[in-house]
Amino acid sequence: MSLAGDLLDRLAEIGADPPGITREAFGRGENAAMALMTETARGLGLDCATDAGANLAMRWRGSDPSLPPILIGSHLDSVVQGGNFDGAAGVVAGLAAIAALKAEGFRPRASIEVLALRCEEAVWFGLGLIGSRSLLGRLPPGALDLPHARGGRSLGQCIAECGGDPARLGAPLRDPRGIGAYLELHIEQAPQLIEAGQPVAICLANPGNLRHPHIRIHGEDAHTGLPHRFRRDAAMAGAELALALERLWRDEEAAGRPMAVTIGRFHTPAERHAMTVVPGEFELSLDLRAYDAAHLASLEAKLQGLVGAVAAARRVEIDLGPRSSAAPGAMDATIQAELAAAATARGLAPPRLNSPGSHDANNFAAAGVPTGMLLIRNEGGSHNPHESMELHDLLAAIDILGLWITQRTG
Structure with a gap:
């Protein structure tokens, strides 16, 4: 089985909560998923680090440290009894693309980082996109005092318990001007690609x-x-x-x-x-x-x-x-064109579609980072046990991602 398929199967085991999947933010499910990604990344020779927001960064060092890194990210938490692919597919795709490029002998000039961002789902604190908000200094006032939906621990306590430092979250942990680009892969959340008969789409914008x-x-x-x-x-x-x-x-x-x-x-x-x-x-x-x-x-x-x-x-x-x-997130026009060229080179003609969901990509775009997204065909909707992404569709998106990386950093 491919690395992507294996990781998704193991994530399903971690989050098993019949009839669906629950990976509680700052809890057993998300923490175990973070540990699995760390283990996988280290096996690929990547450097792993946790930031003050308890986000996980897995870095493939480039040959030219003066170049701004390319970030590929998403989240690993889920809603209660949701599906296995929302968020997780994007983190898995980043690691799978790096594994494929390493196997081909490719060496990037700019560093590539795969981010596993904490607590994207708003169900846990009544506030979503917490990992990217923390990273980019976009947490609203009072956010660290918000109570967790299970047990009532404050967000600040949860971050500290998971290796972060909430005292440092008033300012950006990364200067957005020092990030070359952010790319996120995510399952579609309306059946637009099912309707179009296409495996992937290039995202135009995410709603605020x-x-x-x-x-x-x-x-x-x-x-x-x-x-x-x-x-x-x-x-x-x-x-x-x-x-x-x-x-x-x-x-x-x-x-x-x-x-x-x-x-x-x-x-x-x-x-x-x-x-x-x-x-x-x-x-x-x-x-x-x-x-x-x-x-x-x-x-x-x-x-x-x-x-x-x-x-x-x-x-x-x-x-x-x-x-x-x-904030709403409009995707970068240059990255859209680059993704379209990579897809064409792979014999695909992905439509350009709005995503109905808000994602961590919103915060990167709002912070001024050139941001792009690929949407992956998914039958059964999102935030429910019936998410149904096919592995071959994910692999098509990973193939486009890998080619985009080589064009951006080779």
């Missing part, structure tokens, strides 16, 4: 996001027979807000402004809800996504308007709670 993980609506508990005019129904207010956001989404898409609305949590408090009580409390989460910073800002303003209108109409209070955001 605005997130409110703990929105709370406060109304008034009441008897189920209470007439409508007296009600302050928090659940109905939640439903009205959700439908208003759906209408906003449709209107924006119809106007040619792509975006997405996701409400992942939507419920009355489990300890209090009952069939014969008008609920006075309701909770939900919200993720808004768009591909342009100005569009995202306009959506945030429209959200405020919708919240005010629903609160007034339903006579409730709506507390949006904590807020986090990630």
